Amino acid sequence: MSDYILEMKSITKEFPGVKALTDVSFKVERGEIHCLIGENGAGKSTLMKVLSGVYPHGTYSGDIVFDGKVQAFSKISDSVKTGIAIIYQELALFPDLTVYENIFAGNEVKRGAVVNWNRTIVEAKRMLKKVKLNVNPETLIKDLGVGKQQLVEIAKALSKEVKLLILDEPTAALNENDSENLLELLRELKDQGITCIMISHKLKEVISIADKATVIRDGRTICTLDAAKGEITEGVIIKNMVGREIEDIYPKRANKKFGDTILEVRDWTAYDAPSGRNVVKNANVHVKKGEIVGIAGLMGSGRTELALSIFGNPKSYKLQGELLVEGKRRSFKHTSDAIEAGIAYVTEDRKGDGLFLLQDIKSNVSAANLNGIAKGGIINQNEEVKVANEYKRSMNVKAPSVEQIVGNLSGGNQQKVSLGKWLFVGPKLLILDEPTRGIDVGAKFEIYTIMNKLIAEGMSIIMISSELGEVLGMSDRVYVMAEGKIKGELPIERASQEKIMELATQ
Incomplete structure (x- = not known):
């Protein structure tokens, strides 16, 4: 009989005008590496935010069963107390604090009401050893590369006696060596009894590391694939992710x-x-x-x-x-x-340098070529909408309208807007x-x-x-x-x- 550490049953989550998740069910066995895969905007991150308490109990329907108990998380700290830790793609570290301060931020090692800094450093060294990161715990986070910062995040999670570790696109910003080191660490954590859920777009990583993989498409559970049965292959994953076979990627x-x-x-x-x-x-x-x-x-x-x-x-x-x-x-x-x-340049950092995330699609598309929609130094707003709609259509940007805030789009659609912005300069x-x-x-x-x-x-x-x-x-x-x-x-x-x-x- 399977021992499930997590069961999410019939989860439905709605936002104004959008149903992000519809009757999603999802099971994870204790001690396995379970990958969650799907296109951008499929609902993966939303599902994990429901699990972690970002979207509190009462804002969705369905049940979360963790460690055999029905949970009603009202905030993130509730899920943390039960042994759930989530590491997002955008790392939540304090760059001007030390490694040891980051590992125990919010979870300080105290003697009475006072932080025991000597003990904190000793414990930080123990956590760093667990994740095989050989750095001085007094190093500032901003002086570490992205790969090492990722390991500090995992050390931080392990310091809270995590049972279920969730990683959202953990290798997106890593080179091949750092990516492989991280995957190897996840395998070792699995051997230590820690269960992992990993969201990833990199199919080779999913194939190499997943015991099981659940596909979500358009806010619905499509299937769960089992590596032991030979089901986790590139062709099978792609067909279930996009609803069609892509013969040649x-x-x-x-x-x-x-x-x-x-x-x-x-x-x-x-x-x-x-x-x-x-x-x-x-x-x-x-x-x-x-x-x-x-x-x-x-x-x-x-x-x-x-x-x-x-x-x-x-x-x-x-x-x-x-x-x-x-x-x-x-x-x-x-x-x-x-x-x-x-000459036009589409940056690798679309969120940091490429787009105005708090502005809408039309403002982003026109940003690099305001002269193209202006007459006499005044922006023609009708022309701006017309141009943005042309690129929305030609780029197949999935959004209700060009008034949609870019920060609310999926990564793939953000990239299309970034492309449209630079194509508009001709x-x-x-x-x-x-x-x-x-x-x-x-x-x-x-x-x-x-x-x-x-x-x-x-x-x-x-x-x-x-x-x-x-x-x-x-x-x-x-x-x-x-x-x-x-x-x-x-x-x-x-x-x-x-x-x-x-x-x-x-």
Whole structure:
């Protein structure tokens, strides 16, 4: 007989005008790793917020049974007391506090009414050892990389004697090594009797780690797949997630035709004064009309720095070398100069740098090209709505209207709005930095289809990606970067994951 640590029974959750969850049921066995998967906006995070008490008892219908008891959490601290801990994609750490202060924030080790700091540091070291993080507990959080911060979050959860650990997209911002280390830690926690629920869009991770996987689509439970029965495969997951089979995740382009060189950088070097180092070193890159050029490399290899140095240099790097657009030498003093020359850049951090999350779709779409909807210096609001509706339709943005606040959209739809914003400036060259990070396979397919459509219309694309499958599936040529240098250039016919990794680790 199965021993379920968690049962969520017939959960229904509504927001004004939207039913986010409809009769969702979900079971997790004690001591297993259970993945929760589905497209952006499917209801995964909403379900976990119901479980954790973010949405308190009484705001939803259905029952939560945890550790054999029906629960009625009215706030997050109620779920924490029962042994449930959730780690969100946006880490909830205090950057200017130490590691040990963060681990025991809100759960202080006290002697009477006074915090026992010596004991706190000793206990913090014990928690860090559990998560295999070898750092001084007196280190400030802001001085740690994202991967190490993620481990501090887990140490914080373990300090509260967690029984069920929930991780929402834990590897979204991690490189491959940090991701694998985190997955290995979850396996070890499982061996120690800790149950894990992991929300992830990375199907390879789900396949490698899940004992079971539950698929949610459009706010409903579709199925639960069992690894022991061989049910957790890429094809089965995709079919259940999107309601259809995607024969080829990377849509093919017919009749590839490349024109003249649209962009070229020669002996390009970017010096970053705050870090005191060259973040790009003597790079030589060119892009032809109608071409998708992939830039691969490990985190910190200089890919984003190269893109920013080309796109008007917003980081104020000291630049050397030549930049040519359509054969003419150019020097951009500001991002507006790059935009005027026909270059657009879609940032990897859509929430931090790419979008105004508190504003609506129409305001975001028009933000980079207000002149395009203005007459005599006055914005034509009717034209703004018209333009936004055109991009909402062409990008298939799933939202009630262009008045929808962007922060309330799913990650995939946010990315489409970000794309629409930059397409409205009418670029000849579009730089896409991690274009599908943190979005599901269905939304990825739509982004890839949009990319192919743009190329067919004569645009050129530079695509920076940490997903080697994406680089190989979408690029015509690949540059590989490491330590700020271009380590190699590969036509797609000769590129492979092994060759790219070999160059990226030189």
